Amino acid sequence: MKQSLQLKMGQQLTMTPQLQQAIRLLQLSSLDLQQEIQEALENNPLLELEAAEESFGDNSGEHSNDSSADSNDSHTTSASASNGDDAGVNDQLASGSDDSQLESSDAMAKDQLPDDLPTDSTWDDTYSAGSSSASSGGGSFGDDDEMSYQGETSESLQDYLLWQMRLSHFSEEDELIATAIIEAIDEAGYLTVPLEDILDSVSATIDTQAEDIGMEEVCMVLKRVQQFDPLGVAARSVAECLDLQLKALPADTPWVSQARLTVSEHMNLLASRDYRTLARKLKIQEGQLREVLRLIHGLHPRPGDTVIQQSAEYVIPDVTVVKKNGRWIVELNPESVPKLRVNEEYAAMSRHAKNPEDGQYIRHHTQEARWFIKSLESRNETLLKVSNCIVHRQQAFFEYGEEAMKPMVLNDVAEAVDMHESTISRVTTQKFMHTPRGVFELKYFFSSHVSTENGGECSSTAIRAFIKKLVSAENAKKPLSDSKIAELMAAQGIQVARRTIAKYRESLNIPASSQRKSLL
Incomplete structure (x- = not known):
């Protein structure tokens, strides 16, 4: 067989690390995402929380308005806090730097200390104050501070x-x-x-x-x-x-x-x-x-x-639905995803780094921080877009309840938001919506359809709601059979077979009519 070279043209999707990260963050629940964010904050010194920095800035502003003596003390503490922050970042940069870079970083940190210290303080006092201030409460507890919850010991x-x-x-x-x-x-x-x-x-x-x-x-x-x-x-x-x-x-x-x-x-x-x-x-x-x-x-x-007390499981909703001016509005829950940003002060160090390895280390982590923030923004935009589409299609549910739920499948939302069906599946799995009617998983709003007598469609969720309503209102001495429930639903124009009623009844954990009979 003779070997030869051939030239072919084609399209192929390459899964870059950034795309893989965005897909992985998209399918994480709110609890898993918070853990992922915490790990990113611990591993990347260029990534930080906005709220923490804003509160720190507010505190320093308050100190600046004090009296002259208090201003001098607060200036000393603020400078020491900056020293503590820079020292913490220098420790992280030490993994890719040599001793000379550490010495230059220490020298830069020392320059930020005030020249005139209070007469009743020493170098050790000033450094300790800066360390505790920079820790933002992570050190020892004060007299008025509450001890943090350390977990509960349960007895079997x-x-x-x-x-x-x-x-x-x-x-x-x-x-x-x-x-x-x-x-x-x-x-x-x-x-x-x-x-x-x-x-x-x-x-x-x-x-x-x-x-x-x-x-x-x-x-x-x-x-x-x-x-x-x-x-x-x-x-x-x-x-x-x-x-x-x-x-x-x-x-x-x-x-x-x-x-x-x-x-x-x-x-x-x-x-x-x-x-x-x-x-x-x-x-x-x-x-x-x-x-x-x-x-x-x-x-x-x-x-x-x-004896055994089951621990309560809490759900953090990803989005919230509220009615404003007669319209249902979808909003992201700010508590589920904290705001992140790149520390520009440390990112600027890459331009003044004397060691090329240090500059490369800072640039690499800066790029990773920006990719991570962009992936979070993409996740939030996709989640908000899909949630808006769900609320728009299921407005009757928010107005009248489960019985007004309309049939909807993943493909319906995928076509509406111009995304792939697999993306809709990822973004609706383990994501929760807080509504005036309770907290629901986004998957809850998807259901198959059953044809009605007048040629329309009825959601399987609505059928379950009808069954639950009929059973709750039945006579306990003469409970409704599956055939009777099918007849009552047929009278309302919903043609459902007895076997389908039995299947939906079992999915609701409702026993058969013979087991629901009671004298009480």
């Missing part, structure tokens, strides 16, 4: 039970059994390991006394653990958990005997909500059964949840 259910065990005066062998039982309890408070396995594990731990430990002793220790707080802990089933709580009630509690009989022998009837058969088994009337059910509903089928 096992820790709580082990604490009670140490106060119960168990023998050494019983304490080993109780510890094995407690370690086998899940977060809901149920014992997840058979007693036989617990006996085997304890016997393997104390081989010399294995013959003295039997199943009776394990059962006895289990009963003692089941008396711990919260009531119902270490149960092996829901029926046993509820029975333990009922057993702890006073003996003269009304209907407690019928309630214990229900959870111990007729749990299947209670789960299937077969109240007629259950009343016949208990030999009571419907009104009396209602009191029994009210007593059972007051129990805790997951006792562990009463």
Whole structure:
């Protein structure tokens, strides 16, 4: 085969580092973006926050208006603060500079100190004051300063039970059994390991006394653990958990005997909500059964949840929607993305650097800082443009609620803002919008459509809202079936199959009509 050269022309998209950075920032959530910004501030000495510099400038302006004596002190402190700032940057520049550059930087910093120091101060005092001033509160706390929050120590259910065990005066062998039982309890408070396995594990731990430990002793220790707080802990089933709580009630509690009989022998009837058969088994009337059910509903089928406190998860909205002069306006949340800028004072050092390596180091980080700021601006512009398009298309939702939601897919927004569909997917993932109706992820506003009787379209989100509204208003004694819900929606011109109703109902975590039936 003969080799030859050929000339071809074509178009190809090259993923430059700047484009890769912009795409990566675009798909980050607000929390991840704040972490990314913090890392950039720590790694790039040419990047800084605008707010920090403005507040520092305001403080220096206030000091300049004081009396002459105070002005002299504040001038000393301000000069020392500049010394501290320059020293901090010089430390960062030291990675690409030699000793001569450090000496020149130190000399420049010394020139900024006042020639005349107060008579009651020394060099060390002035330098220390400048360091604490430059730190902007990052050093020691004053008398009036609040200590910063250092985190919360949470106690697990096992820790709580082990604490009670140490106060119960168990023998050494019983304490080993109780510890094995407690370690086998899940977060809901149920014992997840058979007693036989617990006996085997304890016997393997104390081989010399294995013959003295039997199943009776394990059962006895289990009963003692089941008396711990919260009531119902270490149960092996829901029926046993509820029975333990009922057993702890006073003996003269009304209907407690019928309630214990229900959870111990007729749990299947209670789960299937077969109240007629259950009343016949208990030999009571419907009104009396209602009191029994009210007593059972007051129990805790997951006792562990009463001890373990779930930490609240907060969402920082990226954009805010408000109504001004009859129009819905989209605004970026300034708290989600802080304002950054390039430190021009340090960037100008590249023109006066005596060492070429120092100048290259400053120019490189200056360019990186500008690329990072430009990528953030591009992210904000894209997010604002997409959010405006969503609000414009879903104005009915903001006016009337979920039932007025219109069907919309990613391609609709992509064509409106002249962007690729993958870009719309990135910018709407893990991005949140704060509205008068609550905080929603941008993905929430996208949904498929269902044809209506008059030839229109209805959003699947609106159908879910209709289902939720119908179920919330139904008679608890005669809940609506999926077929009945389909008929009611067909009466409003929305043709939805029964299977579709069932699918949307399950997505809303709404049980079937047989499980929604209640006497209460």
